[in-house]
Amino acid sequence: MISTKYTIREHNEANILNTIIRKKEISRAEVAQQTGLNKASVSAITKKLLDDQLIFETRVGDASNVGGRKPIMLTFNRKSSLVIAFDLGYNYIEGMLAFIDGTVVDTISKRRITVTAATIFNEMKQIIDHFIEIQPPTPHGIVGLTAAIHGLVKQEKIIFTPYYDLDQSTFIEELQKNYDFPIFIQNEANLAALGEYTFTSQYQNLVSISVHSGIGAGIVTSGKLQQGKHGQAGEIGHSILYPNGRECPCGNHGCLEQYASNKVTYDQFGKLKNLDYVNSEILLRYVEKQDTEALAAIQQNAALLSVGINNIIMMYDPEIVVINSSLYRRIPQMVNLVTEELKSRFSESVIIRNTLLEDKATLYGAFAVSAQNFLNIQKLKLI
Ligand SMILES: [Zn+2]
Structure with missing residues (x-):
């Protein structure tokens, strides 16, 4: 597996990667044009992205109108890595595993249960361990987990959960001790908005x-x-x-x-x-x-x-x-x-x-948080 996964992607690299994601398929010359970076930098950074298997070369494109060699087109590797999303309701837990582009690999729902501070860690651990076991091979593996909280969240802390006692729980610290990928939490309505933003509009x-x-x-x-x-x-x-x-x-x-x-x-x-x-x-x-x-x-x-x-x-x-x-x-x-x-x-x-995301908007928003963090792209669109 590629070991660059938890370092913060450098700004120019993230910028180039975002350009490739937005344009779906693009030549190096067009990347240089779009980002304002010189061709040598674009060439060096795209080489790194290719080595990291975050992008790949698709085909020989059409010669540009200024003539010269036909360009090789670049595209985002939508299967480069995996992300985990959780929706933690007061009477249900839903977990989803997806490729970084939001293509769902597996879903596990536990319904009509009582979610409490005492049991949440073990409930989540079972699901995460299952996802780790069945994950399809990818260059980077699982690169982030984000959980939706039905309550107030501020700076990665649960402040207040009116319908259950997750504000009393240490499950985030426990998860961090058990897994080496980054773990995030966010309010569920915020995540629903982020899900729509990233995946549908x-x-x-x-x-x-x-x-x-x-x-x-x-x-x-x-x-x-x-x-x-x-x-x-x-x-x-x-x-x-x-x-x-x-x-x-x-x-x-x-x-x-x-x-x-x-x-x-x-x-x-x-x-x-x-x-x-x-x-x-x-x-x-x-x-x-x-x-x-x-x-x-x-x-x-x-x-x-x-x-x-x-x-x-x-x-x-x-x-x-x-x-x-x-x-x-x-x-x-x-x-x-x-x-x-x-x-x-x-x-x-x-x-x-x-x-447009049925009852899964919150979970898609959770994918978006992990993907934004891994790619270091703030205004990520994956449609
Ligand atoms: Zn009120």
Whole structure:
């Protein structure tokens, strides 16, 4: 295996590598043109990248319009290395192993479990050890692991996890002791945004709204994830929709997530219909039958969520807002309902759409963190 893997890639090398990734296939002369580096440097650095098997030569290209020799085209080796992603929910763990370009190799899910500080390390270790065992041969092997935390994360520390006690856990230190690849953590809504940014869009300014039991936003501005001083940028679930409204565990009254979360919508609809349990599938069945109360429920959810989306558009002026919610995926017409509710002319040019990563946006964001670190490329796009 190549032993350069945990050193920080030098700036010019990362710049050239990023150019090759962006252009898919490119000659050395074009790399020099794009990066502004001289041909000798480009030649030396591409040789190193070839030796490291991070790129390879594909074919002889067409002669340039200035004549001369036909160039040899370079391309990114999308199978040069592997990354691991974890989504740590309060009642599930999902682990995925992928090549560095996000091509998934294996997925392991443990559902309906209780995730606690005491058990998390062993649960993760089992999955990681399995991935190590079955990993396909690559020049660099596993080059990073990133775990999504449902709570506040600041500078690689878990600050607060409202739904479980991972803020009491030392699993990150334990993982670092057991494995030699770098390990990262990040808030799940932030990772969802990074997943969309890296794997599904060309946009530089993107907001991803994650709606589960709570509501959070991940914000990417000019290609950079916004986290704020305390790691809580984008906590729009706790923006106030109704002053003096319903009490929220955060200490406020009338927070958006007390009205527009999926859970609230299911609970209210359940009460109305005398149902013990409601999820997106059950609600969809009523919507398909044109049930008036079901149609009203989705209309109301979209109207309330659109207030949060309106406010975040006004604050961050994104090019696109991506909705990451099982409810909106199951009933895609709700995206149109939200768009209709956004009446401000400031919102006119903003694209609103569902995630293109199904329920895996967070995991793809986790791949992106490890890939960015290994390649030393900040605004990495792998589409
Ligand atoms: Zn709140």
